Amino acid sequence: MTKTVILTGDRTTGPLHIGHFAGSLRNRLSFQSDHGQYLLLADSQALTDNTHDPGKVRRNVLEVALDYLAVGIDPDRTTICLQSHLPALAELSMLYLNFVTVARLERNPTIKDEIRARGFGRDIPAGFLCYPAAQAADITAFKATIVPVGEDQAPLIEQTNEIVRRINATAGAGILPEAKAVIPKSGRLPGIDGKAKMSKSAGNAIALSASPDEIRAAVRAMYTDSAHLRADDPGHVEGNVVFSYLDAFDDDLEAVEELKARYRRGGLADRAIKARLEAVLQNLIAPIRQRRMEIAQHPDHVLDVIRCGTAKARERTEATKRQVVEALGLFLL
Ligand code: TRP
Numbered sequence: 001m002t003k004t005v006i007l008t009g010d011r012t013t014g015p016l017h018i019g020h021f022a023g024s025l026r027n028r029l030s031f032q033s034d035h036g037q038y039l040l041l042a043d044s045q046a047l048t049d050n051t052h053d054p055g056k057v058r059r060n061v062l063e064v065a066l067d068y069l070a071v072g073i074d075p076d077r078t079t080i081c082l083q084s085h086l087p088a089l090a091e092l093s094m095l096y097l098n099f100v101t102v103a104r105l106e107r108n109p110t111i112k113d114e115i116r117a118r119g120f121g122r123d124i125p126a127g128f129l130c131y132p133a134a135q136a137a138d139i140t141a142f143k144a145t146i147v148p149v150g151e152d153q154a155p156l157i158e159q160t161n162e163i164v165r166r167i168n169a170t171a172g173a174g175i176l177p178e179a180k181a182v183i184p185k186s187g188r189l190p191g192i193d194g195k196a197k198m199s200k201s202a203g204n205a206i207a208l209s210a211s212p213d214e215i216r217a218a219v220r221a222m223y224t225d226s227a228h229l230r231a232d233d234p235g236h237v238e239g240n241v242v243f244s245y246l247d248a249f250d251d252d253l254e255a256v257e258e259l260k261a262r263y264r265r266g267g268l269a270d271r272a273i274k275a276r277l278e279a280v281l282q283n284l285i286a287p288i289r290q291r292r293m294e295i296a297q298h299p300d301h302v303l304d305v306i307r308c309g310t311a312k313a314r315e316r317t318e319a320t321k322r323q324v325v326e327a328l329g330l331f332l333l
Contacts, residue, residue, distance in 0.1 A: 007144035009040030019198035023150030070292035231269035
């Protein structure tokens with residue numbers, strides 16, 4: 001029986017934060033015990049909206065790899081590889097662009113949101129508009145059928161599968177497998193300011209490498225319920241960032257439900273729920289930060305992990321590319 005293959009990746013634009021942890025790192029950790037898993041350091045994709053600062057994209061390759069290793073990704077069981085050094089991905093992307101229309105790319109809800117957020121207006125880099133085809137190449141080059149991602153990536157997996165169906169219709173059924181997104185039930189973790197998306201650039205994230213002081217300051221600044229002025233007032237739990245985080249990271253579900261009930265009734269201070277959350281986050285991040293510091297002492301080791309992983313990934317992705325070129329019936333030399 002062939003093993004289920006899992007692929008996912010991260011743009012190398014900054015260190016990962018606890019939103020990544022809740023969104024997909026936790027799922028990746030649970031998958032690495034019994035599946036063939038690949039993690040892509042997506043530097044080419046990062047460049048699609050960072051041509052003004054390629055240095056940032058380069059520097060963060062090691063940072064993201066460090067985050068992977070620090071949270072417990074085991075390079076013996078998960079292959080960590082670098083997107084820009086896998087030429088088959090770029091070659092497949094070029095082929096796939098013929099199986100998707102510009103109109104369809106423009107309709108992708110994630111792309112639409114991102115174009116708005118970046119203020120591109122009419123000046124959208126072509127590479128940015130087309131990155132869903134490149135992401136389809138990433139996923140299919142590994143023949144991945146499981147893609148653990150945050151909620152925002154679902155439209156990209158959907159578009160991948162559309163491209164897959166079109167290619168299979170031309171090249172032959174079963175050439176490429178369709179993929180399934182695995183998305184955490186808890187939904188997306190908001191930023192500490194209550195905005196829907198946590199991101200380093202918006203300054204509303206808590207990094208997985210955050211110091212104890214940074215964690216404390218972030219929790220203190222966190223939005224709760226602006227109508228909850230006194231501890232005795234009844235408060236809202238929905239849309240309250242502190243409770244969203246407790247839901248995502250506090251293992252004692254029963255205690256959290258009890259706190260929610262008390263908060264709704266009135267009689268529970270913001271200070272109290274923040275103290276609990278701070279303890280939860282300090283406990284979550286402390287061992288990650290510690291391991292990260294230890295691993296960062298040996299950058300050569302991290303480089304080796306990426307080099308070996310990329311070599312292994314190169315074989316797999318080249319094989320798929322050859323298969324697709326052949327199945328499409330292109331000239332072979
Ligand atoms: N688009 C993903 C993100 O922004 C990164 C990514 C690149 C990816 N290639 C991928 C995710 C392939 C899953 C599968 O986080």
